[in-house]
Amino acid sequence: MNRLAQWLFDKPRATQGDVFAALDIGTSKVACFIAHLDEMGQPHVIGIGHQLSEGVRAGLVADMDAVRRAVSAAVATAEQMAGENIERVIVNVAAPQLLSQTVGVALPLNGREITLSDMDRLIAQAQTMAAEDSSGNAMDLLHTLPVHYTLDGQRGIREPLGMIGNTLQADYHLVSAAFGPVRTLETAIARCHLEVERLVAAPMASGLSCLVEDEMDLGCTVIDIGAGTTSIGIYFDGHMIFSDGLPIGGIHISNDIARGLTTTFAHAERMKTLYGNAALSPADERDIIDVPQVGEEAPEYANHLPKSHLIQIIQPRLEEIFEMIRARLAKSGMSEMAGRRVVLTGGTSQLPGIRDMASRILDKQVRLGRPLRIARPYQGQRSTSPTLTGLAEATSGPAFATTAGLLVAALQPDSLDPRSGFDFSGGNGFMTRFSQWMKQGL
Ligand SMILES: Nc1ncnc2c1ncn2[C@@H]1O[C@H](COP(=O)(O)OP(=O)(O)OP(=O)(O)O)[C@@H](O)[C@H]1O
Ligand SMILES: [Mg+2]
Structure with a gap:
């Protein structure tokens, strides 16, 4: 068994019982996956819930009550599907924090x-x-x-x-x-009657679900462009050796579209996902799209514009995001270990043409990543790699890379994670020390 598989699976968190849950609090959606370990020790997703996120800005809780409502709804849906009640969740911490x-x-x-x-x-x-x-x-x-x-x-x-x-x-x-944003996050989750079992850095979760072992070993950068944040994680020798984040993502592109084409944010989001592209093609001058105007919902008042107008708004903003990522990577001092490979994931990575743009600006070999360890079906024999089964197609895309990665993180030993184990008192409380003592004694 290679070292990564050992790291991930040699000492599963047996004390947490069969069922464990991941809660991904994102800027655009809150997602909850519930999984159980089957008899072969493989995780199987049995409950899925996701909800439009409200009250989260750039990965930070900005409205406690709105977050509480979104988390409660996502968890209730996942619990209903799983037929299990969960008490503890593994939660992501957004990269800019x-x-x-x-x-x-x-x-x-x-x-x-x-x-x-x-x-x-x-x-x-x-x-x-x-x-x-x-x-x-x-x-x-x-x-x-x-x-x-x-x-x-x-x-x-x-x-x-x-x-x-x-x-x-x-x-x-x-x-x-x-410290403050993490405590706020924990408090918002506690108001849903849930305990935070473990906090996992978002770039770590995205890497755990999207990278193959060779990439993690030989050097690779995972970039997760979500709605309000961009996570960067550099992996080498099986571990994440650097992480960084920017408070910028797909929302900023949609805001630019809404402002540039004087339409609502909702219409801008829709146009971006339907017609958006990172690169301009000659046909975009001829393709005409309807742009509903702010305050004028009737279709006859919509503007009719060439698609190129939309793309000319998306392109510079996305270029700016990649230039900022390039600057952060250069500043990391890890370029040698990071190698030339980049895996791009997160909801915004679904924009057509993004791969070529990333490759050009970062001067790296780029592939698109989705939760690999989820998508692969279980073949009936013990694998040295984590294989999470049970996810529907709609929830196994790049927007769910972090959520899936939290489930993978749940299975790794926690000796290198001082905050693992439930403890609201700040890391050195009685419960942490007691659980560490128990673990040492077992
Ligand atoms: N097909 C698509 N083309 C372009 N952008 C898309 C597409 N589908 C989704 N997006 C964008 O992806 C973003 C959501 O991604 P994701 O679900 O990864 O974010 P999040 O996890 O909620 O937020 P964050 O991680 O930044 O806090 C939104 O900005 C959305 O507009
Ligand atoms: Mg996210």
């Missing part, structure tokens, strides 16, 4: 074998270096992910456990989230 840092730590060994407790000590040492936000406030540490191990100068070590040497050095990728 995340802080990604790489920290280096070292442990003297004096020529002895590296043990599990050495690894724990190394991780604990790295976690003490988690950053504060720009105003000096503490952040919530979500993930501690290994980037590199070096033993006595020997680089490229994948699994140091059991090796012998004098000094073990490690770089870890710490992903932290802004």
Whole structure:
């Protein structure tokens, strides 16, 4: 079994029982998937619910009550379909609220074998270096992910456990989230009588569902362009080694269309999904589309414009988004490890022509991604890769990459995730310590 599969599946979260649920709170939709582990240890989706999102701006809760209503409705639909009541959910944290840092730590060994407790000590040492936000406030540490191990100068070590040497050095990728927005998110979810079992960074969830193992190992960037956010995750050697996010997405394109063509946001969204394209073609000058005017619902008052007008609005905004992504990637300092491969996902990735534009601006090889680990049907034999079955076609598209990834994240061991386990007190409370003690004792 390769390392990624081990990381994901060797130690499933057995303590959570059979049934587990993912809650994706997005800017345009709230989605809930409920899954259970079948007798072969494979997750099977048994409940699906999604609802138009209200009260979320750029991935941030902006109206608690509206979010509560949307979450309650999505969860109730999924519960009804599953015939199960859920109490805990695995939730995404939007990329613009995340802080990604790489920290280096070292442990003297004096020529002895590296043990599990050495690894724990190394991780604990790295976690003490988690950053504060720009105003000096503490952040919530979500993930501690290994980037590199070096033993006595020997680089490229994948699994140091059991090796012998004098000094073990490690770089870890710490992903932290802004304290206030995370607490607000938890409170909104608590008002739906649900507990947050685990918080997962959105780029991590998108990567877990869309990337194949080779991509994760050899170096790849996953870019999820949603409605109000764009998530960026760089993967190398089986782990996410960098994450970033922008508070920009498909809504900004629709807003530009609404303003540029003096139509409503709803009509702009519809035109974008029906006729939108990232590239202009000669036929677009001849194709005429109806553009209903704001306040004039009757069709006879609609404007008749060439499709090229629409595309000339979409194109520059999308170019701007990719230029911003390119700048963030350049700033990451990870371009060598990220390699040349990009997987584009999220609802906005469905815009025709987006792949070529991304490829041109980012100067990378781009493929479109959808939740791979969901789409593949279960073949009746134990696979080393996670295979989530049970999703309908409509909910296995790129807009559900994060939702599906949350289910995959639910199955990974939580030793590198200090916030896993239910604890509203902030990470070091009694429940966390008690559950860690229980886990150690088992
Ligand atoms: N066929 C399509 N062409 C272009 N854009 C589309 C298409 N289908 C959906 N979209 C856009 O995708 C966006 C929704 O994507 P997604 O569901 O990934 O966002 P979200 O998860 O709700 O938001 P976020 O992750 O940004 O908080 C909307 O802006 C929508 O207009
Ligand atoms: Mg999303």
